[in-house]
Amino acid sequence: MHDVTVLQAILVGLWAGIAGIDQFNGLTHIHRPIVTGAVIGIILGEPTVGIITGGTLELVWAGMVPLAGAQPPNVVIGGVIGTLFAILSGLKPEVAVGVAVPFSVAVQAIITLLFTALAPLMHTMDVAAVNGDTKKMDRMAWIEPVILFIGFFIMAFLPAIFGQGVVTAAVKAIPVWILGGFQAAGGMMPAVGFAMLLKIMWKIEYAPFFVAGFIAAAYGKLPILAIALLAASVAAYDFFINRNQTPTTPAPAASADADEEEDYSNGI
Amino acid sequence: MASNEATIKEVDNLQIPDTYEDPSVNKVIDKSTLHKMVWRSLLLQSSFNYERMQGGGWTYSLIPGLKKIHTNKKDLGFALFDHMQFFNTHPFLVTFVQGVIIAMEENKENRSTIRGIKVALMGPLGGIGDALFWLTLLPITGGIGVSLSQQGNIFGPILFLLLFNAVHFGLLFWLMNYGYNTGTRAIASMRENTQKISRAATIIGLAVVGGLTATYINFSLNGTNGSFAIGKMKIDLQAGIIDKIMPALLPLAYTFFCYWMLKKGRSPLTLIGITLLIGLIGSFFGLFAWPAAIK
Numbered sequence: 001m002h003d004v005t006v007l008q009a010i011l012v013g014l015w016a017g018i019a020g021i022d023q024f025n026g027l028t029h030i031h032r033p034i035v036t037g038a039v040i041g042i043i044l045g046e047p048t049v050g051i052i053t054g055g056t057l058e059l060v061w062a063g064m065v066p067l068a069g070a071q072p073p074n075v076v077i078g079g080v081i082g083t084l085f086a087i088l089s090g091l092k093p094e095v096a097v098g099v100a101v102p103f104s105v106a107v108q109a110i111i112t113l114l115f116t117a118l119a120p121l122m123h124t125m126d127v128a129a130v131n132g133d134t135k136k137m138d139r140m141a142w143i144e145p146v147i148l149f150i151g152f153f154i155m156a157f158l159p160a161i162f163g164q165g166v167v168t169a170a171v172k173a174i175p176v177w178i179l180g181g182f183q184a185a186g187g188m189m190p191a192v193g194f195a196m197l198l199k200i201m202w203k204i205e206y207a208p209f210f211v212a213g214f215i216a217a218a219y220g221k222l223p224i225l226a227i228a229l230l231a232a233s234v235a236a237y238d239f240f241i242n243r244n245q246t247p248t249t250p251a252p253a254a255s256a257d258a259d260e261e262e263d264y265s266n267g268i
Numbered sequence: 269m270a271s272n273e274a275t276i277k278e279v280d281n282l283q284i285p286d287t288y289e290d291p292s293v294n295k296v297i298d299k300s301t302l303h304k305m306v307w308r309s310l311l312l313q314s315s316f317n318y319e320r321m322q323g324g325g326w327t328y329s330l331i332p333g334l335k336k337i338h339t340n341k342k343d344l345g346f347a348l349f350d351h352m353q354f355f356n357t358h359p360f361l362v363t364f365v366q367g368v369i370i371a372m373e374e375n376k377e378n379r380s381t382i383r384g385i386k387v388a389l390m391g392p393l394g395g396i397g398d399a400l401f402w403l404t405l406l407p408i409t410g411g412i413g414v415s416l417s418q419q420g421n422i423f424g425p426i427l428f429l430l431l432f433n434a435v436h437f438g439l440l441f442w443l444m445n446y447g448y449n450t451g452t453r454a455i456a457s458m459r460e461n462t463q464k465i466s467r468a469a470t471i472i473g474l475a476v477v478g479g480l481t482a483t484y485i486n487f488s489l490n491g492t493n494g495s496f497a498i499g500k501m502k503i504d505l506q507a508g509i510i511d512k513i514m515p516a517l518l519p520l521a522y523t524f525f526c527y528w529m530l531k532k533g534r535s536p537l538t539l540i541g542i543t544l545l546i547g548l549i550g551s552f553f554g555l556f557a558w559p560a561a562i563k
Contacts, residue, residue: 024313025325027359029406029432034413035425048420055417055424058410119319119540122352125327126279129348132341134331137348141314141328177551180491180558185547187486188522189318192539193354194481195526200284200353201383201474202527209471213478218516224479225392231475232388235468242464 004044004088004160011043012080013157019076020152021145033057033079040083053086054079056093057100073104074111080156088163107155109179114151116186118144209234280535284350286378286466290340297333297374297448304332305366306444312359319540321356329362333370350379356484357390358397363440365389367447368454375455384469391476405435485519493554505555 004012019031029035034054041050061075082100086093121143128136202210209231216222216230308329315324327348334351338344357365365386372382413428488506495504503509510517526539550556 024316026310027436028429029436030429032410032428034410034417034428037417038422038425047422051417051420051422051424055414058414058417062407062410115317116544118315119317120537121315122317122320122324123276123279123535123537125315125324126349126352127276129327129352130279130282130345132345132348134335134344134348137328137331141311141325144316145311145314176558177554178548180556181548181551182544183547183558184487184551184556185544186318188519188543188547189540190321190354190484191481191487191519191523191526192536192543193319193321193323194477194485194523195530195539196536197354197387197477198523198527199530200350201380201387201470201477203470206470206474210474210478210481213475214482214516214520215478216475217479217482218514218520222479224395224476224483227479228388228392228472228476231472234475235471238471239464239468242467 006161008043009157009160012040012084012160013153015039015043016076016080016156017149017153019080020148023074023076024148025145031076031079033061033075033082036076036079037083040080041087044084044087046087049087050083053083053093053096057082057097060097072108073101074107075104076152077107077155078104081159084156084160103155103159109183110151110155112186113179113182114144114147116182116189118147119189119192276537277535279349280530281533282349284346284379286380288338288340288343288376290338290343291376293374293376294337295374296336297370301332301336302367302370302444302448303441305329305370306363306440308332309359309362309366309440309444312362319536320352320354322359322362323352323355326355326362327351329366330370330373333366334373337370337373337376346379347373350383351386353383355386355390357394358401360401360436360439361393361397361443363444364447365393367444367449368451371448371451371455375452377455378466381466381469384466384471384473387473387476388469391480405432409435481519481523482516485516485523487518487522489518489550489555491551491554491556491558494556 015036019036022028022031034057037054037057038047038051041047041054044050057079061072061078078097078100081103082093082096085091085099086096091099121140125137125140128134128140198210213227213231216227217224222230308331311328312322312325314328316322317324330351331348334344334347338347368389369382369386372385409428409431412431413424415424416427417424489510490506494506495502495508497503514520529539529542530536547556551558
């Protein structure tokens with residue numbers, strides 16, 4: 001058994017903070033367990049154990065990557081806590097994974113909450129944008145990274161200094177329905193963003209293309225690239241028809257529109 | 269706007285004009301501006317949230333270019349505001365979109381054309397990027413690193429970082445230049461058809477938004493109380509009823525509910541509040557799934 005000094009716990013926290021920023025900004029991937037394991041090992045004076053544990057944890061998280069914006073169990077805390085407990089309690093890397101995963105799931109829930117809670121920030125940034133206040137926008141860009149740094153510092157520092165039992169108890173004290181509620185709200189939130197986009201882009205004559213894109217994805221399970229390429233073919237067709245018909249006047253081609261929409265839905 | 273400084277409420281109902289107060293086209297983007305934008309693209313997700321995703325970081329990354337292009341303050345404001353909308357793509361491919369878009373901005377293309385092209389590019393590149401980087405580059409470089417790490421060799425992590433970032437930064441810079449040159453060339457060949465190009469871009473853009481609506485929004489009643497029983501028959505609300513009517517029905521309905529509320533003049537902030545409320549209430553009654561491992 002090792003004991004963690006306050007200095008070591010602070011260093012672990014600092015590294016977690018830096019890695020927490022890198023997970024979303026920079027993406028140099030110093031936040032992956034393979035690197036984090038080595039760094040935590042060096043901080044605790046057990047570099048070899050750290051490197052080996054980091055390697056094992058890296059394999060565990062190999063498949064857990066952010067696909068289409070969905071967030072897997074948090075890889076930063078997984079790497080830091082996993083290595084920490086592997087060194088402190090002499091657990092085998094494979095067992096340390098079991099300890100690390102619940103923490104990472106909890107941290108991921110907290111991050112979901114953060115990404116939900118920070119949506120209103122966008123509306124302050126909107127105002128700065130319209131005013132052309134780029135200095136303010138530059139400053140605002142750092143709000144979230146700073147929060148991430150502080151958050152990850154705390155979430156790594158506490159387990160390092162108090163050990164696993166206290167922290168697990170604290171995590172369990174949060175009612176699970178609240179976490180579930182934030183998770184559900186986070187999942188629904190892009191609808192607000194799309195609605196704002198539609199408010200700008202929507203015209204009733206374009207509605208069929210939205211519908212076609214939706215159907216292609218919902219029923220056809222087509223990837224977005226396929227949908228974009230299909231839409232590009234229709235758009236190109238539309239473009240050439242319009243160009244050949246009326247080179248100068250703005251499109252009176254209501255009938256041409258109807259034709260090509262028909263064509264598109266048949267194509268799917 | 270009455271005063272010079274807009275408020276949140278005014279901004280919500282702002283119409284973005286399609287053309288510019290100052291339509292003069294000047295070649296102002298140089299290599300160093302492009303490179304500044306590459307470095308800023310590292311903060312693409314700095315304002316990440318579920319409403320706009322990378323919208324804030326995307327705008328942040330364009331600032332050096334937009335400031336040089338739009339010396340008219342009103343034009344700059346509308347350009348920045350336009351880019352603040354929903355944006356999401358792969359962080360390793362974003363510089364290509366930046367390059368194309370900044371070439372179009374420099375040429376003072378109509379705002380609707382720029383918007384359409386942006387939306388049309390971001391979705392597909394997101395999907396390609398996931399496959400290329402998270403499912404290919406990361407496992408390969410990680411695997412090489414791990415094989416050394418498992419012997420306790422410190423060169424495991426170092427080699428991983430070197431290999432990974434050689435590809436990462438190489439791509440970021442190359443794609444920026446490639447995107448900018450592509451954008452410039454494409455614009456030259458489509459000059460006389462602006463109106464129609466704008467139309468084509470909107471068609472692609474809206475089809476992509478339709479597809480994203482079906483795939484990016486998670487809204488399903490798959491919690492513990494998401495099913496009920498009639499006699500011996502157990503009926504699943506999500507899989508048994510809603511999905512049978514139409515897949516992604518709830519995401520579609522909720523998107524149009526939000527659209528309708530916005531049209532009625534409700535602010536997006538109200539909608540965020542409503543979304544949170546629905547999430548919490550629904551979760552309390554067990555309609556939404558709860559995170560598993562911390563029960």
